[in-house]
Amino acid sequence: MQVSDIDLRLLRVFAAVVEAGGFGAAETSLNIGTSTISIHISDLEKRVGFRLCDRGRSGFRLTERGRLVYEESKRLFTTLDDFTSTLAGMRDTLAGRLVIGSVDCLVTHPSFPVTRAIRRFNRTENAVEFELVVDSRQELERAVLDGRIHAAIGPFIRNISGLKFQRLFTERHTVYCGLNHPLFGLDAQEQKRHDTPPHSVILRTYHHDFDRSRFGVAKARAVVTSMEAMLVLLRSGEYLGYLPAHYAQLWVDRGELWRVPLPRMDYTSEHMLITRRAARDTELLSTFTSLLIAEATAAPVDHISGI
Template identity: 40%
Template structure:
């Protein structure tokens, strides 16, 4: 192809971000995939007119779809018109990244489609609560990928605390669990997905809400009521060096209720706390912030269990897409 310049220094996501300030990642939706495939056909054909017969679309329709793709990702991908067709520098990089993306999708589809005849009738998945507000949570995208590749498998999804999920996996009551697990159980594999940032929060009626951060230390925190999560109680007590918590909860919604009362301090994931806006304030993130590692926990024979393997691969693909700059 003569229109596209081969410039290796622009071929990575890092190179793309060097051209300007990194933006919030845009999730790749199924509609995007179709637009990306059209863009690749146009590039490989050498222009919109040359791609018409292969795509079986009107010239105006092809142009609209390229424009929609540019608007979706905020990039000028190509020059088109009387002067002919040519990729912009951003378009060259986008083309290479699109090739990688579709290559990964094709490999995944080929591997899993070969397992179709061996798929079991059902798959049981365990989740920790309140992950839907996390923009990096890959569950929804993974379900879409899995449903396309294994449409006849019945999904059962349960929500439990991390410790309970691990017991269900060990007891073979669920096939895999997704969460952040404070304690690793023997005999399981743990596969990394993404990170979740947590901070300690107080509400508007709490005495610390208007106190500047530089006047708050660990001794200040210990003077107030502290919530412990039953599944991470030892961590919460250890961080603040207290003998016992003033309240214990088993899920984030219960913790949010206590914090919003204005009486307690407690940890929440930042994505979950964001829904409460100015009602909550994070306290000393420089001291108390931490990252929870989200993983898939499953029995060590997971690669021989076809539906479990397919769903885990869908989770990994979805997680990679969401974390891609």
């Protein structure tokens, strides 16, 4: 079908519904009622010629074609935003929409550059709308490759064809336990003398094999998909698990977490600025990524994280 202004409006409504998880949940962001949203989605389905989602008592669920339409819509919106940015650049004013992604729990890292880069960016005249996305490393890499987001910050695991990686900062990861755990408060010497049974550990789904190998376990007593979830379980005092040193420090200072003295278990990850290699950077993206790199480079040394 030919994409008209009406189609774009309907696609934006559809994207908002998908991201909210249903018609009712999208009312606030769209500022329209459920019945109107339903009419818009029905109109879009008529225009594309197939069903986009199932809705009813069982809840909201995308069809396979609906999922593809959503992903292509996000790419289309990004392309339109880049076009707007290019036109604005011709008028010597940066404008458009910039979508930046990051893995979770980096905000406490002293070298995390996003906040400072936005502050510097907004000191100059612009008409830019920022969208910040927090997601897993794998999903962020896919989103940059697909063109759904412009750039992301996350740990470097391997080279991926089509992506460009630029080093920003390192992050130290250490094993922690919570208050009332048998190892809480023990130094290295006391720990060696302390006769305890094998401890329950938490594995990260995105580092499952790595964690199993490090801890020497075949099976976990708990699994998490984010650092915040890891913190919740560690504070129970029932498990051992990895946290970034900068993120854990607040709870260490409060006496709620203990850094287990196991230097051989510590490791450092490299966090990168991820952009799409094939894409020609807009002036907006180029300007902002330059600020990110400059701010990460100029950040103070983080002794906690071992940078």
